Amino acid sequence: MxxxxxxxxxxxxxxxxxxxxxxxxxxHCALVHRSPLELLVAVILSAQCTDERVNIVTKDLFRKYKTAADLAAADPRTFEQEIRSTGFYRNKARNIIGAARRLVDDFDGKVPATMDELLTLPGIARKSANVILGTAYGLNEGxxxxxxxxxxxxxxxxxxxxxxxxxxxxxxxxxxxxxxxxxxxxxxxxxxxxxxxxxxxxxxxxxxxxxxxxxxxxxxxxxx
Ligand code: SF4
The missing domain is CATH 1.10.1670.10 (Helix-hairpin-Helix base-excision DNA repair enzymes (C-terminal))
Known part of the structure; x- marks a missing residue:
């Protein structure tokens, strides 16, 4: 040929x-979310997990944790149990709480809208940053x-x-x-x-x- x-x-x-x-x-993006912050959390949870399972877990999670400050103040052990069924829950809990703390400390509690800034957050690599930028902000960065x-x-x-x-x-x-x-x-x-x-x-x-x-x-x- x-x-x-x-x-x-x-x-x-x-x-x-x-x-x-x-x-x-x-x-469309199958991860249910109403804000860039919810998408960021869902994206981290979706590693090695189905979107369906993530959506089940985030339904309750987003009722309890509404802001980056809520997530930053989460008790790690409790949070681990709340996301346990998505797998790799210790790492994911560490990354989500760590990312939320960075958002509070450095980004006024908001999810940044640039690739460079997103890549500074724990648990966010280029693929996840592309999802967040493209889906939450309508930016085609990759x-x-x-x-x-x-x-x-x-x-x-x-x-x-x-x-x-x-x-x-x-x-x-x-x-x-x-x-x-x-x-x-x-x-x-x-x-x-x-x-x-x-x-x-x-x-x-x-x-x-x-x-x-x-x-x-x-x-x-x-x-x-
Ligand atoms: S189903 Fe996949 S492999 Fe088959 S023709 Fe379509 S794109 Fe190609």
């Missing part, structure tokens, strides 16, 4: 985005590269890398900047509903004519 030029890949990416946006017009984006972008041939930083760089080159956040949400929806890890449903996929991996999986071969 001839190597795809950058221009051709960009064109294919635009067609993929258009079709996926038609399929998932409601694609593409969120989570497990779904890694898998789907790879299958679609939009990147040949495995490292999230390199994948993000490839996607930032291919996707127009004003679409970075929407693109991430759309790909995550597609990864959850169609291009799943174990059994991608290529027959029902709206971009199977644009995907180099279409119908190449073991369950397709078994049907031949």
């Amino acid at each position: 001839p190597r795809e030029s950058k221009a051709a890949r960009r064109e294919r990416t635009a067609a993929i985005i258009e079709k996926l946006q038609q399929r998932y017009p409601d694609a 593409v969120v590269v989570d497990t779904h984006v890694i898998r789907v972008a790879g299958r679609l041939g939009l990147t040949s890398h495995k490292d999230p930083v390199k994948i993000e760089r490839d996607l930032m080159e291919l996707v127009p900047r004003d679409l970075w956040t929407d693109f991430s949400h759309t790909i995550v929806f597609h990864g959850r509903r169609c291009c799943t890890a174990r059994k991608p449903d290529c027959a029902a996929c709206p971009v199977n004519d644009l995907c180099p991996s279409a119908f190449t999986f073991p369950h397709h071969r078994r049907q031949e």
Whole structure:
């Protein structure tokens, strides 16, 4: 197969985005939140945990802790138990309480809206900062590269890398900047509903004519 030029890949990416946006017009961040602070907490809790589980836990959590000052003053042992079911609860409790203290001390209790400032908070790496900036503030600073984006972008041939930083760089080159956040949400929806890890449903996929991996999986071969 001839190597795809950058221009051709960009064109294919635009067609993929258009079709996926038609399929998932409601694609959005699945973490329930009403403010940048709630999103920050939910994002930290979502590491190695499903969004559904995080949403169950934050329902009660956000009733009790309403501000950064509330979180900064939380009793660590109690807080650990309150978030226990999301896994890695000791680390997460330390990061959330630590981040809240930084917000109170350095940011007037508010979540900052720049990448550099967000990266100074414990528990916040580039992926989480992209979620917060894109979803809470509408700022396209990068593409969120989570497990779904890694898998789907790879299958679609939009990147040949495995490292999230390199994948993000490839996607930032291919996707127009004003679409970075929407693109991430759309790909995550597609990864959850169609291009799943174990059994991608290529027959029902709206971009199977644009995907180099279409119908190449073991369950397709078994049907031949
Ligand atoms: S054609 Fe198959 S592998 Fe490609 S994006 Fe669609 S579901 Fe995923």
